[in-house]
Amino acid sequence: MAARRHRPARRGQPLDRRHAGRDRARPRQPCRGRRAAAASAFPAWSRLSSRKRAEHLAAFAAGLGARRETLIELQMANNGKPRFEAELDISDAIATFEYYAEQATGLDARQGADVPVPDDGFRARLRQEPIGPVGLIVPWNFPLVTSAWKLAPALAAGCTVVLKTSEFTPFAELVYADIAAESGLPAGVLNIVTGAAEAGEALVANRLLRKVSFTGSNRVGALVMRSLSERTAPVSLELGGKSPILVFADADLDAAVDFIVGGMFTNAGQMCSATSRLLADKAILPALVEKLTARVSALKVGSPFEDGTEMGPLTTRPQFERVQQVLNDAGKDGLMPLTGGRTRDGGGFFIEPTVYLDVPDDHAIWRREIFGPVLAVRGFSDEDDAVRLANDTDYGLVATLVSPDKERTDRVAAALEAGMVWVNSQQVIFPQTSWGGFKASGIGRELGPWGLSAFTGVKHIVEAV
Template sequence: MSLDALIDRPASLFVNGAFRTASGTERLSVVDPSTGTPFAEIACADAADVEAAVAAAAAAFPSWARLPGAERAVFLRAFADGLRRRAEDLAQLQMRNNGKPRAEAEIDVGDAVATFEYYAGLAEELDARQGTPVPMPDPAFAGKTRFEPVGPVGMIVPWNFPLVTSAWKIAPALAAGCTVVLKTSEFTPLIELAYGDIALEAGLPAGVLNFVTGAAEAGAALTRDRRLRKLSFTGSNLVGAKVMGAAAARCLPVSLELGGKSPIVVFADADLDHAVDCIAGGIFFNAGQMCSATSRLIVEASVAPALLDRLAARAKGLRVGAPLAGDPEMGPLTTRPQFEKVQRFLDQARAERLEPLAGGEAGSDGGGFFVEPSVYVDVPTASFLWREEIFGPVLAVRSFRTEAEAIEMANDSDYGLVATIVSGDPDRAERVAARIDAGHVWINSLQVIYPNTAWGGFKASGIGRELGPWGLSAFLGVKHLTIAQGEAS
């Protein structure tokens, strides 16, 4: 399959094992964020299209759920292989639609491949876990557990890592024996449709995996459908609250991976050059469009001047540009609404008289959605810059003098998704990590994420965990068998 075939999608829905045209008349423009101009158009699903997709998933569920885990694993490995064969074209599509530099786009493809491989392994192990004995307090009874798929699942994914976040949901759901209806982002609607191509190649049973493209109407229809037995959402807290409300109306299980305002804590004994690598990676990777962006730098006062000198030089020297026109280290923001939102944040910073150590400007002569890598120092803790998720390459900095002060500052947030600690003292780093409210903490590391690690947060950063065995468990229900023994049976 060529890049042109990934882009030209007159039949933009994948339902019941076939691509089909949408019933709705609304269409989405697919935009190159480096120029702000559309390069494709795709149709939106309406409520009837969503209904058909859910019907297909519901009909396919009983037979897919009964399939042995080892057989489901064969299909998961086929998805990994299909992604590998399309790796270059998928990277090119992300460079064009997301504005990702090549290295970042290639990382995303590799992450998706690794996720399907990992859950293929867990699917193979699932059969042996069925009937696990449970000790009972009365010898007249025996106990066993089974792990059953929760049922057809509705999924909504965001635009910042579309190929990856969809893999994080689809792979464990299929491994567990669930069937899926996934709505793609209205801003990056194309790339997940490659999974439909792979499903056809692999002979995946019809209805097991379904995709609908669309905007708010399609998402609302998906969350309302009573045949779904779980909703899984990644995105903003604002939309996540609506998804949770729809689930709450019928007491439906829900997984939410939401926002963050995460800290990176740098101690005086850290290697400052390595610290700058960790800081830059945590805020400038993907142009800061990460729920895990470590957008609050908390640095020990004695080394703050030296560290900030290095950081300012890194930010000012970062190559920013169009991925398809050069070799940038940071591309544009992915969507016009997000670009305009970050512009408003920068305007508010000026209104608060916050002077940037680097950056602080947005826009380009070519019309792309570019924002300078920006660093603001001595930001008040009451400032929007310190408290609100910006979702752009904007870093707020404060200093501390004691370990306790650093921990208090790190935890002073409505969110608790991730954190990074950079220190030359491993014992202190782990001690501080244990006290920070975050679902994932990196110690002296860039934001490396493997499929077997947990992903999710505390407080307003969401409900549940993705990845690792916890990601599989999110799509399984526990069934307990109590069995009378001997004459009692």
């Protein structure tokens, strides 16, 4: 199965959409028709055999594959991703649909599994049933990827969906409508709406939807949870991060630089998983910083359609302006970058990859999720100090460890408060493993069997025998 890799920049290189359509509702109720369609379609879709649902999921994987080159170029144009990143996005989405097609195939066979009970006079059986029509809200940084992570398990479980795209990057995800039409997906099973905050608010507030799965900022996630709490509806939240990468004294420094650059400057740092806090043993900190600064300052920043581009622009003007403000504030606070820290001349939403050394642990650059190409660096004195600094954050999404000492990496991985820990690795994400974090990084898990469980309810049947 293919896996997503947040690949480092390379050294030395530089229809009728009635059942899955664009939103055509009136401005005051931008999601009304789509929500009602999902609710009406749910009974029949939930009763369809899981094997038949698997066939539809496989059709989504095949449909994405057939449009691969078009979608790659669309991601490049709409998001500003260099080609190698856009290629990984499409591969990730295809792999996700393929995985959940496999999961759906055997779902019916697992229903009614016996549950041991301590009384021979009773028999208990387990069913996991679809929770109903659901709302899926996805962000602009990884179109197709975040939607596949939600859409595939929801459909596999037997839920019908209303998918709201980002208002900034809707184009790639609208292809799901074409694939649904081609594959004969029943009307109302997949519904796609576009729009900004108003569309999201209407989606979350509607009582026909029995759950909402949201990926985005903590600020908006809190609003989603607050709205759903009014009717005590369940929610899954995949939110932010301020993740550490820990480099120990025995690390291969060239490999460490690869992992740092890949974990921080992929997608111009617009990742919830960005390892934006570098913690390095003080014994090797000067040598590591020298290598890192040379590498980062040589990264080619430019249009995704230029040969050799290693980092593209930020995706949206609002995000560009937010990161600009962060850099301006850092200068006012007396922080001077080792490299970067400026916007690129000539226009566009380009910000130089930026590295700050010895950032105070109470500064916004150390504590806040910047969502841009801004790396903060500090040294640690020993393993306990490294773990303490790594865990001193409101978030707990991911972490990376760099050391050949397996006993140490096992020990530190167990001590870190993070939902995913990579050891001597780029950010590789398999559909079979979970995605999600601790603390303010969210509620629930995506991917793997946990992603499927997020769209099912547990039912036990206990009968006297």
